[in-house]
Amino acid sequence: MPKIGVFIETAEQAIKKSVPGVITVALQGGEVVGFVLDGLAEKYKETLEKFGVTQLVNLCAPDIEFSKHPEAAGLALAQGVKAFGASALVGVSSPTGNDLLARAAMELKAPLALDCIDVDFKENQVKKSHFSGKAIATIEMKADCFVIGIRPNSFEAVPKPMACTITDHHITAATDEGITIIAVKKPDTAVKDLTEASVIITGGRPMGSNENFKILEECARTMDAAVGASRAAVDAGYVPHSMQVGQTGKIVSPKLYIGCGLSGSVQHFAGMKTSDVIVAINTDKDAPIFTKSDYGIIGDLFEVVPALTKALKK
Ligand SMILES: Cc1cc2nc3c(=O)[nH]c(=O)nc-3n(C[C@H](O)[C@H](O)[C@H](O)COP(=O)(O)OP(=O)(O)OC[C@H]3O[C@@H](n4cnc5c(N)ncnc54)[C@H](O)[C@@H]3O)c2cc1C
Numbered sequence: 001m002p003k004i005g006v007f008i009e010t011a012e013q014a015i016k017k018s019v020p021g022v023i024t025v026a027l028q029g030g031e032v033v034g035f036v037l038d039g040l041a042e043k044y045k046e047t048l049e050k051f052g053v054t055q056l057v058n059l060c061a062p063d064i065e066f067s068k069h070p071e072a073a074g075l076a077l078a079q080g081v082k083a084f085g086a087s088a089l090v091g092v093s094s095p096t097g098n099d100l101l102a103r104a105a106m107e108l109k110a111p112l113a114l115d116c117i118d119v120d121f122k123e124n125q126v127k128k129s130h131f132s133g134k135a136i137a138t139i140e141m142k143a144d145c146f147v148i149g150i151r152p153n154s155f156e157a158v159p160k161p162m163a164c165t166i167t168d169h170h171i172t173a174a175t176d177e178g179i180t181i182i183a184v185k186k187p188d189t190a191v192k193d194l195t196e197a198s199v200i201i202t203g204g205r206p207m208g209s210n211e212n213f214k215i216l217e218e219c220a221r222t223m224d225a226a227v228g229a230s231r232a233a234v235d236a237g238y239v240p241h242s243m244q245v246g247q248t249g250k251i252v253s254p255k256l257y258i259g260c261g262l263s264g265s266v267q268h269f270a271g272m273k274t275s276d277v278i279v280a281i282n283t284d285k286d287a288p289i290f291t292k293s294d295y296g297i298i299g300d301l302f303e304v305v306p307a308l309t310k311a312l313k314k
Contacts, residue, residue, distance in 0.1 A: 002030030004121070005081045006053070007091035007100060008044060010036070015044055017196040018092045020051045020157030022150050026090045027052050027160065029121030035059055035080045035089075037066040037073055041166045052160035057084065058168045068181045072174065074103020079171040081108060081145065088121070093149030094195060105147035113139055114149035115251065117274060132247050132270035152195045153253040154274065194245065197226035199256045200272070202245055205232035206261035206301065213239055215305050216260065222312035228252070230268050246271035260301040264289025281305070 004026040009016045026032045033055045034041075034048055041056040048056060059066075059076040066073040077100060081089050089104055091097040093115045105112035118127035123140070126148055130137045141148075194200060201216050207229075216227045228245040229238065245252055247270040257275035262268060264280070264287060272278070273292070280293040281304045290296040297304055 002121075003033050003084060003086045004029040004031070005077070005084065005086035005089040006032050006034050007077055007089065007097060007104075008034045008036045008048065008056070009092050009094060009097055010038055010040070010044070013038070013040060013043065015047055016092055016094065018094070018150075018152040020047075021153065021155040022090055022092055023048070023051045023053060024158045024160075025119055025150055025155050026088075028119070029088060029090075031055070033057060033080075033084045033086055035077055037076065045164055045166060049162050049164035050159050051157055052162050053164050054162050055084070056164055056166045058166065060168050060170050061172075069179065070099050070181070071103060071179050074100050075107050075174075076171045077101075077104040078107030080169060083169055087145055089145075089147045090119075091149055093151050097149050101147050101149050108145055108147065111141045111143050111146045112148070113141065113146070115151050116148050117151050117154050117253075119148060119150070129270075129274065132266055133273045134266075151251060151253055151274070153198070153255075192220070192224075192226035194226045194228055194243065194250045194252055197252070198254050199223045199225035199258075200228050200245070200252055200254045200275075201225050201258040201305075202228035202230065202260065202262065202272075203233055203238075203301075204230040204259070204261035204263070205236065207233050207238055210238045212302075215302070215309070219305050219309040219312070222309055223256075225256075225258075226254075228272075230262055230265075259289060259293070260305055262289050263287055264292055 006026050032053045034053045039058050041058045059080050064072045091101050098114050113126045116126040126139050128137050203216050220227050229243040234244045247267040251271050253274040255276045257272050258279045260281045278293040279295045280289040281297045281301045285298045
């Protein structure tokens with residue numbers, strides 16, 4: 001049976017939320033070997049074996065802290081793929097995933113496709129959204145081994161309990177003196193990560209101020225949602241760029257996307273059109289967003305959102 005390597009991305013000793021969905025996809029291609037870079041495979045085993053991982057590998061290089069040396073981390077993943085005979089390496093298309101998967105692909109001299117929304121291991125094909133979501137490209141990966149990043153939340157994680165073994169694999173990665181990550185500025189812990197959120201509520205230009213975003217935050221808390229913004233709201237200085245959704249912001253794919261005061265620009269849709277359900281709140285019944293949404297509420301967001309929050313609190 002073919003083996004598919006999965007980069008088990010973690011942050012602060014916790015598995016990233018989108019990893020189980022990636023494992024579910026990888027299982028379509030064969031047995032899953034999970035590669036762990038922080039040496040904590042034992043800690044993650046219980047969770048990962050519930051989703052079908054049969055082998056977990058601690059990639060070890062005693063003198064190297066992989067979180068500070070992405071070039072060594074990429075090399076370690078590539079060496080893991082080779083040592084365990086995986087025919088593909090799959091990970092989450094997060095900022096870290098995109099960085100390390102690209103480095104691993106370079107080491108493996110393997111084709112790379114990031115931000116994939118579908119994979120067909122039988123045909124060695126992936127699907128990606130192109131031209132701001134106007135077209136879906138089907139790409140053939142013409143090689144014995146290829147590397148792919150999956151758009152977060154694109155696949156539902158399906159439990160598949162399996163027994164999992166743990167192996168330590170020592171790699172020969174060397175650090176490149178040219179790159180050392182010396183500090184990582186963590187986002188405000190009160191702000192939920194947009195790319196991993198199952199529900200997102202986003203404010204557009206009519207939000208009018210940073211203060212007004214509090215009504216979205218309050219509503220978000222009732223649903224364990226993340227708060228996003230359009231570029232118009234970001235450019236106006238109401239919220240930071242890290243909250244921007246769209247072509248030049250974050251690409252998101254939640255189960256539910258609630259757009260408040262968004263006109264429905266193609267650039268905004270490029271970042272959220274793969275959401276399962278889109279709800280739009282807009283005062284203008286002719287706003288383009290209504291033609292692209294599953295549900296529309298014609299109304300003032302400053303009345304509708306507090307009413308929604310009240311209803312959700314009940
Ligand atoms: C190269 C390029 C890249 C871009 N990248 C991005 C990107 O990544 N993300 C992005 O978002 N944009 C991006 N843009 C900008 C994009 O073209 C739009 O200008 C922007 O998305 C509009 O933001 P908006 O919908 O918040 O504002 P507007 O277009 O001004 O729409 C506001 C809407 O709110 C409605 N409204 C007004 N008051 C209320 C109220 N009280 N209650 C409810 N509804 C109300 C109005 O009817 C209107 O439809 C990009 C543009 C370019 C050229």
